[in-house]
Amino acid sequence: xxxxxxxxxxxxxxxxxxxxxxxxxxxxxxxxxxxxxxxxxxxxxxxxxxxxxxxxxxxxxxxxxxxxxxxxxxxxxxxxxxxxxxxxxxxxxxxxxxxxxxxxxxxxxxxxxxxxxxxxxxxxxxxxxxxxxxxxxxxxxxxxxxxxxxxxxxxxxxxxxxxxxxxxxxxxxxxxxxxxxxxxxxxxxxxxxxxxxxxxxxxxxxxxxxxxxxxxxxxxxxxxxxxxxxxxxxxxxxxxxxxxxxxxxxxxxxxxxxxxxxxxxxxxxxxxxxxxxxxxxxxxxxxxxxxxxxxxxxxxxxxxxxxxxxxxxxxxxxxxxxxxxxxxxxxxxxxxxxxxxxxxxxxxxxxxxxxxxxxxxxxxxxxxxxxxxxxxxxxxxxxxxxxxxxxxxxxxxx
Amino acid sequence: xxxxxxxxxxxxxxxxxxxxxxxxxxxxxxxxxxxxxxxxxxxxxxxxxxxxxxxxxxxxxxxxxxxxxxxxxxxxxxxxxxxxxxxxxxxxxxxxxxxxxxxxxxxxxxxxxxxxxxxxxxxxxxxxxxxxxxxxxxxxxxxxxxxxxxxxxxxxxxxxxxxxxxxxxxxxxxxxxxxxxxxxxxxxxxxxxxxxxxxxxxxxxxxxxxxxxxxxxxxxxxxxxxxxxxxxxxxxxxxxxxxxxxxxxxxxxxxxxxxxx
Numbered sequence: 001x002x003x004x005x006x007x008x009x010x011x012x013x014x015x016x017x018x019x020x021x022x023x024x025x026x027x028x029x030x031x032x033x034x035x036x037x038x039x040x041x042x043x044x045x046x047x048x049x050x051x052x053x054x055x056x057x058x059x060x061x062x063x064x065x066x067x068x069x070x071x072x073x074x075x076x077x078x079x080x081x082x083x084x085x086x087x088x089x090x091x092x093x094x095x096x097x098x099x100x101x102x103x104x105x106x107x108x109x110x111x112x113x114x115x116x117x118x119x120x121x122x123x124x125x126x127x128x129x130x131x132x133x134x135x136x137x138x139x140x141x142x143x144x145x146x147x148x149x150x151x152x153x154x155x156x157x158x159x160x161x162x163x164x165x166x167x168x169x170x171x172x173x174x175x176x177x178x179x180x181x182x183x184x185x186x187x188x189x190x191x192x193x194x195x196x197x198x199x200x201x202x203x204x205x206x207x208x209x210x211x212x213x214x215x216x217x218x219x220x221x222x223x224x225x226x227x228x229x230x231x232x233x234x235x236x237x238x239x240x241x242x243x244x245x246x247x248x249x250x251x252x253x254x255x256x257x258x259x260x261x262x263x264x265x266x267x268x269x270x271x272x273x274x275x276x277x278x279x280x281x282x283x284x285x286x287x288x289x290x291x292x293x294x295x296x297x298x299x300x301x302x303x304x305x306x307x308x309x310x311x312x313x314x315x316x317x318x319x320x321x322x323x324x325x326x327x328x329x330x331x332x333x334x335x336x337x338x339x340x341x342x343x344x345x346x347x348x349x350x351x352x353x354x355x356x357x358x359x360x361x362x363x364x365x366x367x368x369x370x371x372x373x374x375x376x377x378x379x380x381x382x383x384x385x386x387x388x389x390x391x392x393x394x395x396x397x398x
Numbered sequence: 399x400x401x402x403x404x405x406x407x408x409x410x411x412x413x414x415x416x417x418x419x420x421x422x423x424x425x426x427x428x429x430x431x432x433x434x435x436x437x438x439x440x441x442x443x444x445x446x447x448x449x450x451x452x453x454x455x456x457x458x459x460x461x462x463x464x465x466x467x468x469x470x471x472x473x474x475x476x477x478x479x480x481x482x483x484x485x486x487x488x489x490x491x492x493x494x495x496x497x498x499x500x501x502x503x504x505x506x507x508x509x510x511x512x513x514x515x516x517x518x519x520x521x522x523x524x525x526x527x528x529x530x531x532x533x534x535x536x537x538x539x540x541x542x543x544x545x546x547x548x549x550x551x552x553x554x555x556x557x558x559x560x561x562x563x564x565x566x567x568x569x570x571x572x573x574x575x576x577x578x579x580x581x582x583x584x585x586x587x588x589x590x591x592x593x594x595x596x597x598x599x600x601x602x603x604x605x606x607x608x609x610x611x612x613x614x615x616x617x618x619x620x621x622x623x624x625x626x627x628x629x630x631x632x633x634x635x636x637x638x639x640x641x642x643x644x645x646x647x648x649x650x651x652x653x654x655x656x657x658x659x
Contacts, residue, residue, distance in 0.1 A: 006518040010507070017506040216502045221563070223468050225519035226491035392469050393414070 003227045007235025011209055015239055021204045025243050029197045029251035033258030041262055048134060055079045056101040056135055059086040059094070066114060067106040070122070070146045074104075077142050095125045102126040102139045117154065180359045188332040191285070191354035193255060194248045195328045195347055198289055201247020202240050202296045203317060209236045210304025211313035219395065233389045237297050237382065244293040245286065252282075284357055288350045291374035295346055296324075298381020302388045305395070331355065338362075343369040346377045401480070402441035403571055403602040404448075404465060409474030411435040411460050411626075434460040436626040437474075442571075442604050442619065447597055449613045449634075450606040451650055452623035458606040459498075461623065462575045465604065466496045479570050492520065495569035497560055499579030505549030509540055509559045512548060513566050520567035527566070534562045538588075557585045561592050572596050574605035578612065590616065610647040622650060624657045 015021050058080055060071045074082050086094060086103070094100040107113070107121040114120050124143060126136045155162050174181070213219040222232060259270060300317060307313035324347055330336055331351025338352040349370045356362035388394050412431045420426040435457045442448040452458045463469045465476055467487035476483035479493035504512055513534075517527045535541050538558040543551055548559060564572065574593070578586040586609075593603050593616055607613055613620065614634075621631040630637065630653060641649045 003519065006515065010504075010511075010515045013511070014504055014506050216504075217498070217500045218502060218504060220468065220498065221496065221501050221516075222519075224466050224491055224494065224496040225516065226488040226521070227519055228488070393416075396463075396469070 003231040004234045004238070007227075007232050008238040011205075011236055011239040012242070015205050015208065015243065018204075018208060021208065021243065024204045025201045025247045026250050029201070029247050030254040030257075032251070033254045034261060035258075037258040037262050052134060053079070054101075054135070055081050056138060057081050057083050057099070058139060059083045059091060059100055059103040060106070061086070061088055061091070061104070062106040063108050063110060065111040066150070067110045067120070067122075069149070070104060070106065070143070073142050073146055074139075077138075080138075080142075091125055095127055098127070100125075101135045104139075104143065114150065114154075120150075177360075180361060188351075188355050190252075190255075190358065191351040192328045192332055193251050194285065194289055194354065195292070195324060195350060197251035198244040198248040198293050199296050199321070199324045202244035202293060202300055205240045205243045206297060206300035206304050207307075207310060207313045207317065209240065210301050211307040212304075212310050214305070214307075214395070215309035223395070229389055230386060233301075233386055236301065237294070237385070240297040240301060241290070241293045244296060245289060248289055248293075249286075281357055285354050288353060288370065288374065291371070291378035292346060292350050294378035295374070295381040298378070298383070298385045301385040302381075305385070305388045327351065338366050338370070340366075340369065344373045346374065349373055400444060402477075403444045403479055404440075404442035404604060405475075405477045406441070406461070406465065407439050407475045409435055409438050409461070409464055409471045409476060411457075411464060411469060412472040433626050435464065435471075438623065438626070438628050439474075440621050440628065440631045442602050444602050445597065445600045446618040447593060447603045447605070447616050448619040448621070449617040450604065450621050450623060451608075451610075451613055452606070453654055455625075456623045457626040458623055459575055460626075462496075462573050462604070462606060466494060466573055467491055492567075493570040495564040495567070495572045496575075497564045497572070497577045498575040499577050499581070500575075501560065503548045503556055503559055503563075505547065507548055508545045509535075509548060509551075509555075509562065510544045512559060513562050516563045517566045522567050530566055530568060531562075534565055538562060553581065554585045554588070557581060557588050561588060565592075570601060572601055572603045572605075574603065576606055576608065578607065578609060586612075610645070610650060614646045622653055624654050627657075629653050629657050 056079060058074055060074055060082060062068055062071050071082060074080055083100065086100070088105070091100070091103045091105060095103050103125040105123040105125070107123075110120040110122075122143065124139070126139065128136045152162060155164065213222070223229070299320070303316050303320075304313045307316055327345060327348035328351050331348050331354075336342065336348075336352065338349070338356055342352055343349045343366055353362060353367060353370045356366070411434045413434055415423070415426060415430045415432055419432075420428070420430060423430075438457070438461060440448075450458050450461065460469065464471050465478060465483065467483050467490050470484065476490075478490040481489040481493070483490045507515070510531075513531060514527070517531070522530070535544060538561060540555075540558050540562060543555055548556060551559070572593070574589070577589045581589070590612060593605060596603050603616075605616075617634040619632065620634045620637050622629045637649075638646070643649045643652055
């Protein structure tokens, strides 16, 4: 036991002093979300502000009669400039090349159609790509107000109430608790973060403590010490697992900071999420991550030990990111539920179980199955790494 | 009769050729093997220096790794300090200090931390550790850089750290695998002094080298290995008495070339 601790303590010290590991284990998980959210919201907000403040240039080709009221409404709209004398055949080209932000073309038979109680045709041209549809929404609002005014007049003329066209007064009541609703939404995203960072945090220590040590030639010296090889392996394992867990926890801290500093997320929603994500929930999720990280550590260390050096291990391990991301993403998709089959698939089972735990809808047999599956995979990972560590051809491959 | 500290008897080590090695050898069939060591026997007597000479790929490193229990022999037996290397590898490693020329150190640790780590791995009690550490660091002049990161030290300083690491558990047997390879004259002198000092303290030393000067200066006993087989094993005095050429180097080359022919 003391040997395992001796190796663990030394590897931890060595890992802690490795800048690459610290970058992947602490810096990236901690800063990713605050920086990402900051950039995302700042860009989004400034773009939205720009669109909102922008004076929209609009053309409205309308025949004499009722349609002229639309032109008047547009003229009266805030931040809207109605451009006159745009040739009809240039409307689309001008809108496409940005000379116009939008254009309405009212059919010549508009009034005639209205008088027959039909829908008068108006073509609305706009170009919406990355402005979040703000310009379109502003113009559409005026067109909708115009339509509503026409309808009110029409119904009054017929002596009808405005709501005569509404056949059903449908009132929806979602009986899912707030925790369930948030759990299924936020809960789909959180395990993804946990799993990805757990894997990323384990990756560099695994490469350094396996292939790195082989490349440096220090492993040979270590093997001349009068200690059981399995104990050496366990000491290394401990550091890899701890790094993965630290990385996952730090990433959640980063996410917390990112969300907290974001003005886009209402305080009430944030308070609700923090209430749901209590210490007990976090501890259960970490207890799921522990065996998963042991499994990751086993796979990563096995690959790392077979590599000749740091770079070879890196290129061998990088594709594994995909193998982790795919089941983690699957767990985020709606319709994929935790059941007897999905509970057995590593990564996917943690993803789905976390979702259920946060929503408060986890069933004990499913959770037990997830734990059992994870423990089996953790043992397999450790066993695999032990086999590789005992193989002379692996250890002395150069 | 004095029992040998190291007794190697008819050891063989067979490796399966990797795909790369098979390709290099002109498409040898899958599963093909090579004997890196083929029936080697020798003994090292207590308090004496035994040098193992051989060209590149002769089987020196494999032989020393087998003795240090890093590798398990395919056949044969090895005893070190009275312990069976196959049955009790950990007991063998307890009495053995191993140093190779290719070994590097943990750059992110300090000499103090590294030496302490190896002392802990060898189970050196805390009180003994401090005494040995102070003695070795003083002898090698290491106090001035004991707390600096190893990555920032010069080659000579690193060599001293390696030596300190090898000696911290006061091993009965020193096994040095081309420990002077790649070192300059000054740093090599450190290794030579290590070997001499160990002998003075009654330790047994087994070392492999390419440098005939070192072998002639230090050897009490000597063996020449080529293609996994011993071409000579005996006392250095006997070897020099029967030499057919003027120097150890010439004689070594003559013996190896004769074996090749």
